[in-house]
Amino acid sequence: MSDFELLEGAPVALGGPRGFAVTRTLPNRERRMVGAWCFLDAYGPHELGDTAGMRVGPHPHTGLQTVTWLVAGEVLHRDSLGNRQEIRPGQLNLMTAGRGISHSEESPRVNSGVLHGVQLWVALPHADRDVPPAFAHHADLPVVALGDVTATVLMGTLGDATSPARTHTPLVGAELTLAAGASAAIPLDPGFEYAILALDGAATVDDAEVKPGPLLYLGSGRSSVRLGAGPPTRVLLLGGEPFAERLVMWWNFVARDHDEVVQMRADWESRTPRFGEVLGYDGPPLPAPPMPLTRLVPRGRIRT
Structure with missing residues (x-):
């Protein structure tokens, strides 16, 4: 058997107890990161029906990039730089928070009725x-054939295809599409660690099986992995150089120590210019949760 690790996700409601349901596999109890990838929420497919769909009010970010990728449906992004952008499947929204930004995410009023x-x-x-x-916003991303597998490269390089999206550390993110019964060897960088998330269908990864839900951690030191499918299948491949820095991740912030988070939270709650203002969203900004009673401790990529 392969020495892969299956990382189970946790159910989370975005925007509060009655919010939009997602499954969070990063950070995980066992592993906090895959390369510089430090957070992964998967959602759907949700039939929206008469509901409002996704509605995540204005909220802040620091020290990270947000990556939005859709299998089905639409999401409307607004941010404090004045950007308003609807994203659809096959397109990439990439927001770099840096020292501070705020944004909102919602299902547009005119939508296809599904979100995934x-x-x-x-x-x-x-x-x-x-x-x-x-x-x-990257509407056209490179696509490369890897045997029977078609790969759309969101970030970084896979095979002969390199995404135009800006990266700050060596990493890769790609959607791999397999027809029923397809199989191919996927090239990997031995210096990267990798993980695979099934978006739909069911895949075999060497001799392991992965279905939508958990994240399959592949580790590092591999030059390739064999990917196969029974039914038509799509998976997300994530990889990158192991991230050596220790981080504090709290709410929507990535920082380096407790006191930085305290300041970030105070700046958001007092509406300083640091995070700007999101215009056009029909609803209030999200309040920051209370700080924990104990000091936040910087941690590495593996929980110890």
């Missing part, structure tokens, strides 16, 4: 964590 996708964060290294905030 992932929201990820990439931790910024110390040298870049206070860069000016930025937003980019």
